[in-house]
Amino acid sequence: MPPELGCCLGGGHMAEVVDGADALRRAARERLRSGAHAIKIMASGGVISPSDPLRVPQYSPEEIRVVTEEAARRGSYVAAHAYSAEAIQVAGDGMCHSRVAWRRRMRPCARTTSRAWSGSG
Numbered sequence: 001m002p003p004e005l006g007c008c009l010g011g012g013h014m015a016e017v018v019d020g021a022d023a024l025r026r027a028a029r030e031r032l033r034s035g036a037h038a039i040k041i042m043a044s045g046g047v048i049s050p051s052d053p054l055r056v057p058q059y060s061p062e063e064i065r066v067v068t069e070e071a072a073r074r075g076s077y078v079a080a081h082a083y084s085a086e087a088i089q090v091a092g093d094g095m096c097h098s099r100v101a102w103r104r105r106m107r108p109c110a111r112t113t114s115r116a117w118s119g120s121g
Contacts, residue, residue, distance in 0.1 A: 015042075019063075020063070021062055021063050021065075021066045022066075024059070024063050024066055024067050025066045025067070025069075025070055028066070028067045028070040028071060029070055032070065032071065032074045032076060036076075037076060038071065038076050038077050038078065038079060039067055039070075039071050039076065039077075039078045039079070040078070040079045040080070040081065041058075041059065041064065041067060041078060041079070041080050041081070041091075042058055042080075042081045042082075043057060043058055043059060043064070043080040043081060043082035043087045043088070043090065043091035044056060044057055044058055044081070044082045044083045044084055044086075044087030045058065045083070046081065046083070054083040054084060055083065055084035055086060055087070056084075056086075056087070057082075057084075057086055057087040057090040057091075058087070059090070059091075059094065060090070060094070061090055061093040061094035062094065063094065064078070064080070064090070064091055064093075064094025064095060065094045065095070067094075068094065068095045078095060080095070
């Protein structure tokens with residue numbers, strides 16, 4: 001196991017770095033097929049990330065959208081770990097645009113959360 005992933009093994013599932021919409025779709029499908037009840041993405045860098053700054057979004061809205069679509073197809077959901085207002089907004093946009101019903105519920109939440117984190121709410 002690469003040393004940078006040593007903190008990510010838990011519950012029998014290992015986290016992995018996945019880039020690009022096609023690779024994310026494949027990874028989400030594999031996790032759900034292997035018994036995952038939900039998908040968690042890291043929408044921004046983290047406190048213990050060796051090379052990813054907290055404020056930088058890790059995925060585009062399109063990348064998050066494909067993960068959310070796969071989870072929704074299987075009756076599941078996606079949770080996003082995000083620190084900065086920008087990463088929260090990108091995650092919210094990606095999740096909101098994946099399904100019209102989610103858009104109505106998630107967009108106000110994403111805006112409110114983004115304002116709260118940026119100090120403008």
